[in-house]
Amino acid sequence: MKNLKIALVLGLSAAALWSCQESRTKAERLLENYAEVTLPAPDLSGITDNGKEVLNLYRFAADEADAIYWQQVFGDKAFFSALPEAEREFAYVNYGPWDRIDDQPFLEGFGPKPLGARFYPEDMTAEEFDALEDPAKNSPYTLIVRQADGSLKVVWYHEAYSSHVNKIAHYLRAAADITIKESVRRYLLEKADALLSDDYADSERAWLEMTDSKMDLVIGPNETIDDELYGKKTSYGAYVLLKNLERTKVLNQIGHRLPELQATLPGDPAYHDFVPLEQSNIFSCDVLYYGGYTNAGYKVIAINFPYDTRLQEEVGTRTILFDNIIREKYNRTVFPAGARLLEAEDCAHLDASAFYWGIVYREVAKGMGVKETVNGKGFVMDALGNAGLTLEKAKSNILGTHLLLQEVGAHHVDALIMRKDVLATFVANIIRSCRFGDANATGRANLLVYNYFIEQGAIARQASGRYKIDYARTEQAIEDLGALILKIQATGDYEAASNLEEKYCEVSSTIKADIVNLELEKIPVDIRISYE
Numbered sequence: 001m002k003n004l005k006i007a008l009v010l011g012l013s014a015a016a017l018w019s020c021q022e023s024r025t026k027a028e029r030l031l032e033n034y035a036e037v038t039l040p041a042p043d044l045s046g047i048t049d050n051g052k053e054v055l056n057l058y059r060f061a062a063d064e065a066d067a068i069y070w071q072q073v074f075g076d077k078a079f080f081s082a083l084p085e086a087e088r089e090f091a092y093v094n095y096g097p098w099d100r101i102d103d104q105p106f107l108e109g110f111g112p113k114p115l116g117a118r119f120y121p122e123d124m125t126a127e128e129f130d131a132l133e134d135p136a137k138n139s140p141y142t143l144i145v146r147q148a149d150g151s152l153k154v155v156w157y158h159e160a161y162s163s164h165v166n167k168i169a170h171y172l173r174a175a176a177d178i179t180i181k182e183s184v185r186r187y188l189l190e191k192a193d194a195l196l197s198d199d200y201a202d203s204e205r206a207w208l209e210m211t212d213s214k215m216d217l218v219i220g221p222n223e224t225i226d227d228e229l230y231g232k233k234t235s236y237g238a239y240v241l242l243k244n245l246e247r248t249k250v251l252n253q254i255g256h257r258l259p260e261l262q263a264t265l266p267g268d269p270a271y272h273d274f275v276p277l278e279q280s281n282i283f284s285c286d287v288l289y290y291g292g293y294t295n296a297g298y299k300v301i302a303i304n305f306p307y308d309t310r311l312q313e314e315v316g317t318r319t320i321l322f323d324n325i326i327r328e329k330y331n332r333t334v335f336p337a338g339a340r341l342l343e344a345e346d347c348a349h350l351d352a353s354a355f356y357w358g359i360v361y362r363e364v365a366k367g368m369g370v371k372e373t374v375n376g377k378g379f380v381m382d383a384l385g386n387a388g389l390t391l392e393k394a395k396s397n398i399l400g401t402h403l404l405l406q407e408v409g410a411h412h413v414d415a416l417i418m419r420k421d422v423l424a425t426f427v428a429n430i431i432r433s434c435r436f437g438d439a440n441a442t443g444r445a446n447l448l449v450y451n452y453f454i455e456q457g458a459i460a461r462q463a464s465g466r467y468k469i470d471y472a473r474t475e476q477a478i479e480d481l482g483a484l485i486l487k488i489q490a491t492g493d494y495e496a497a498s499n500l501e502e503k504y505c506e507v508s509s510t511i512k513a514d515i516v517n518l519e520l521e522k523i524p525v526d527i528r529i530s531y532e
Contacts, residue, residue, distance in 0.1 A: 025084070025086055025087070026106050027084075027086040027087040027089075027090045027106055027107075028086040030090055030099060030106060031086050031089055031090045031093070032522065032524070033101075033435075033519075033524055033525040033526070034093055034524055034525065034526055034527060034528040035332045035333070035524040035526075035527045035528070036527070036528055036529075036530060037328050037332070037527045037528070037529055037530070038529075038530045038531065038532060039287070039288070039324065039529060039530070039531050039532065040532050041532045042242050042286065042288050044242075046214065047214060047215070048180065050178050050179065050180055051179075051180075051214070051215060053175075053178055054175045054178060054179050054184075054215065055215060055240065055288070057171045057172070057174055057175040058171075058175065058215070058217040058219075058238075058240045058289075059240055059288075059289050060167075060171045061167075061168045061171040061172060061175075061217065061219055061238065062217075062219065062238035062239075062240055062289055062290075062291030062292070063291060064164045064165075064167045064168045064171070065164075065168065065219055065220070065236045065237055065238040065291045065292040066236075066238070066291035066292045066295065067164050068161045068164045068165070068236040068292065069095065069235055069236045069237060069291075069292035069293050069296070070095060071118065071161065072117055072118055072119065072226065072235055072236060073095050073096055073117045073118060073226055073235070073293075073296075074095060074096035074097075074118070075118070077092075080092070083107075087106075087107060090106060091107070093296075093297065093528050094106075094296065094297055095293075095295075095296040095297075096113070097110045098110070098112075098113035100296065100297035100298070100439065100440070101297075101435065101436055101437040101439060101443070101525065102437045102438075102439050103439035103440075113439075115228040115229040116227060116228070116229035116230070116233075117226045117227060117228075117233070117235075118143075119143055119144065119226075119227055119229075119232075119233035120143075120144045120229060120230075120233075121144065121145065121146040121152070123146075124144065124146070124152065128152055129144065129152070129230075132144070132152045132154070134153075134154040136154045136156070137154050138232060139154075139156075139198070139232075140221065140224065140232055140233060140234040141156060141157045141158075141198035141200075141221055141234065142154045142155060142156050142157065142198075142233075143155045143156075143157070143160050143233070145160075156198050157198055157221060157236075158195060158196050158197060158198050161236075165195050165196060166196070168192070168195055168219065169192040169193075169195055169196050172188040172189070172191055172192040172195075172217075173188065173189065173192050175188050176188040176189050176192075181210075181212060181213050183206075183209060183210040183211070183212055183213065184210055184213045184215075186206050186209075186210070187203065187206040187207050187209075187210045188217075190202050190203035190205075190206040190207075191203040191206070191207070191219065191220065194220070195220060200220065200306075200308070201308060201310075201311065203220075204305070204306040204308060204311055205311060205315055207305075207306075207318070208281075208306070208311070208315045208316060208317075208318055209315075211281060213243070214242065214243050214245065215240075215241065215242055215243065216239070216240075216241040216242075216243065216283070216285060216320070217238065217239070217240055217241070218238065218239045218241070218303065218305065218320070219237070219238040219239075219291075220236065220237075220238075221234035221235060221236050221237075222234055222235070222237065222305065222307065223235055223237065223293055224389060225293070225389065225440055225441055225442065226293065228386070228440065229386075230385075230386060231381075231385060231386040231388065231389055235292065235293035236292045236293065237290075237291060237292030237293035237294040237295070238289075238290070238291035238292055238294060239287060239289070239290060239291075239294055239303070239320075239322075240287070240288045240289035240291075241283075241285040241286065241287060241288060241320065241322075242285060242286050242288055243283055243284065243285050244284040244285060244286065244323060247284035247323070248282070248283050248284045250284075250414060251282035251283070251284055251319075251321070251360065252281050252282055254282055254360070254364060255280045255281045255282050255316075255319075258280055258364070258367070258368075261364065261368070261403055261406075262274070262368050264402075264403065264406050265368060265369070265399060265402070265482065265486065266402060266478075266479045266480075266482045266483040266486070267482065267483025267484075267486050267487060268483070268486075268487065270374060270490070271369070271370065271374070271483075271486040271487050271489070271490035271491075272368060272369050272370060272486050272490070273370065273374075274313075274368070274369065274370045274371055274372075280316035280317045280318065280319075280367065281316070281318050281319070282318070282319040282320075282321070282360070282363075282364070283318065283319070283320045283321070284320075284321050284323055285320050285321065285322060285323065286322070286323055286324040287322045287324060287325050287529075289531070290529060295529070297526070298436060298442075298525065298526035298527075299325055299329070299526060299527055299528075299529065300322070300325075301321075301322050301325045301326045301329055301359055302319065302320060302321045302322055302326070302359050302360075302362070302363045303319070303320050303363070304317055304318070304319045304320075304363045304364075304366040304367060305317065305318060309371035309372070309379055312367060312371060313371065316367075317366075317367040319360075319363040319364060319366075319367075320363075321356075321359060321360060321363070323356075325527075326355070326356055326359055327352075328527055329526070329527065330352050330355045330356075331352075332524055332527055333432060333523065333524055333525070333526060333527070334350075334355055334425070334428055334429050334432060335350055335352070335428075336521070336523045337428060337431065337432035337518055337523050338350045338424070338425070338427075338428030338429075338431075338432070340517060340518060340521055340523060341428065341431055341432070341466055341467055341514060341517070341518075342424065342427070342428055342466055342467050342468075342469070343462060343464070343466045343467065343468045343469075346424045346427075346467070346468065346469045347424075349418070349420045349421045349423070349424035349425070350421075350424055350425055350428055351417055351421040351424075351425055353415040353416070353417050353421075354404075354415075354417045354421040354422050354424075354425040354426075355425050355429065356415075357404055357407075357413055357415060357417070357422075358400060358401060358404055358422065358425060358426055358429070359400075360400075360404075361399075361400040361401070361403040361404040361407070362396050362397055362399075362400030362401070363396070363400070364400065364403060365395065365396045365398075365399035365400040365402075365403060366392070366396045368399060369395060369399075369486050369489055369490070370486075370489060370490045373489075373490060373491060373492035374490045374491065375491055375492065377491075377492030378492070380489045380490070380492060383492030383494060384488075384489070384492060384493075384494055384497045385494055387494060387497035387498045387500075387501050388497065389441035390441040390444040390445050390448065390497075390501050390505065391445075391485055391488060391489065391497050391500070391501070392441075392489075393441055393442055393444075393445035394445040394448045394449055394481075394485060395482070395485045395486070395489065397426075397430070397445060397446070397449055398449060398478055398481050398482045398485065399482050399486075401422065401423070401426045401478055402478050402479065402482050404422050405419055405422055405423075405475065405478075408422060419471070419475075420471055423469060423471055423474050423475070424469060427453070427458075427459055427467070427469055427474065430446055430449050430450050430453070431450060431459075431467065431514060432518070432523075433446040434446050434447055434450050434507070434511045434514070434515075435514075435515055435518065435525045436525070437507060438505050438506070438507055444501060444505040447504065447505045447506060447507065447511075448500065448501065448504040448505050449481070450511070451503075451504040451505075451506060451508070452477060452481050452504055453474065453477055454510075455504075456473055456476070456477040456480070457470060457473050458470055458473040458474040458476075458477040459474065461510060465513075465517065484500075485500075488500065
């Protein structure tokens with residue numbers, strides 16, 4: 001009877017929502033899901049005139065990366081210029097006519113979003129790809145194109161996007177000429193060369209060694225999230241960043257403890273015996289500008305690069321926290337969603353510091369586990385194929401929370417937070433993130449965690465329509481799921497990874513009801529950025 005009452009209430013809520021929204025276009029309704037955030041002009045009082053010119057050049061380079069990204073996922077951005085304002089703006093949010101939450105078109109005349117974006121011909125068959133003999137077909141930095149005679153050909157990114165790549169290289173070399181930091185100069189020159197050759201190892205090494213700059217530019221093809229066909233091809237993007245020097249000093253203390261933290265991971269130690277290098281560093285930054293895939297759909301709030309496993313073993317990684325974006329996300333989406341969806345006693349444990357430090361350790365966890373399988377199947381991501389990215393993102397979510405719980409218990413976190421704060425804030429973020437749907441790896445990772453928690457009784461929907469958290473079961477579920485994911489990755493068990501994704505990455509009727517609930521309260525899914 002209780003479930004029937006909930007269904008009736010939510011059914012009436014959905015009807016009311018439709019009634020009050022039917023006079024608006026679909027794009028107008030969808031655009032409201034992204035709260036507009038204006039990033040204020042940055043405080044550049046500590047930046048030299050040369051440094052300010054370098055930042056300008058960084059932004060010019062980011063705009064060229066943005067132009068490449070349009071080509072990778074849709075085509076000509078000008079196509080949308082004549083549309084009504086809401087349709088045009090929502091197309092700009094999504095970099096095309098497909099809503100990134102479900103990959104379905106919100107404009108008439110378009111079918112579902114191609115799984116391979118524009119990295120492959122839409123009509124390419126798996127047999128054709130397998131028969132293509134050029135080994136460069138598997139490179140993250142090549143396109144597969146169909147020639148006039150119908151055959152397939154491999155084209156390197158620096159050739160396919162040469163006009164934009166040449167401009168980026170020009171801007172980076174101009175910035176290198178005027179910077180007063182030798183480490184920055186070396187990085188920019190190496191990155192310019194890398195973009196023109198699609199050979200990135202030296203530039204990533206130079207980036208990791210560039211630790212004394214107040215500014216940063218992360219640019220190039222990095223993430224494979226748009227390649228839903230094979231999970232191989234990378235998308236162009238850029239972040240222009242300004243470092244918080246004081247907070248970076250605090251965070252870097254964690255970087256020196258990575259081997260110690262790795263040893264605390266759950267499950268068989270053989271499944272997480274990779275030893276992260278102590279010189280891995282963690283930066284606190286404010287985002288000044290997004291470009292390309294970094295600006296598409298929901299906003300990334302932290303990164304951990306490089307993905308090159310050999311460099312991770314030789315040099316380490318860099319984690320960058322986007323402080324201003326983390327703050328906006330928590331205030332506009334995580335807290336209001338948690339306040340709506342959790343029981344009052346659990347809402348009391350929602351905490352901005354717990355959210356921030358959860359993101360810190362989530363990014364730290366990305367570099368943990370193993371990089372190569374323990375049974376000779378090669379690198380983990382190669383062995384797990386298209387199931388690998390979902391599992392990797394779920395791993396970082398789960399293990400990041402595990403690490404934060406250990407750190408809070410050991411009083412290593414410089415914030416007044418309790419274990420229940422960590423867990424309640426994590427649960428609220430997972431539930432609200434299920435609104436991202438199952439169209440990409442990030443969304444599927446959130447669904448995996450949510451549905452696993454439901455199955456284990458860690459969280460349960462009450463008659464009120466709100467969730468109650470069983471904190472002991474939530475901690476146990478984190479341990480168990482973390483250990484399972486580490487085992488699947490270490491053994492390169494593609495079947496187990498696929499089965500886990502198939503079983504848990506589902507948008508249930510409960511989640512759909514939560515979405516209606518949050519829409520009624522006009523709580524945004526995420527944010528979109530404008531600049532002063």
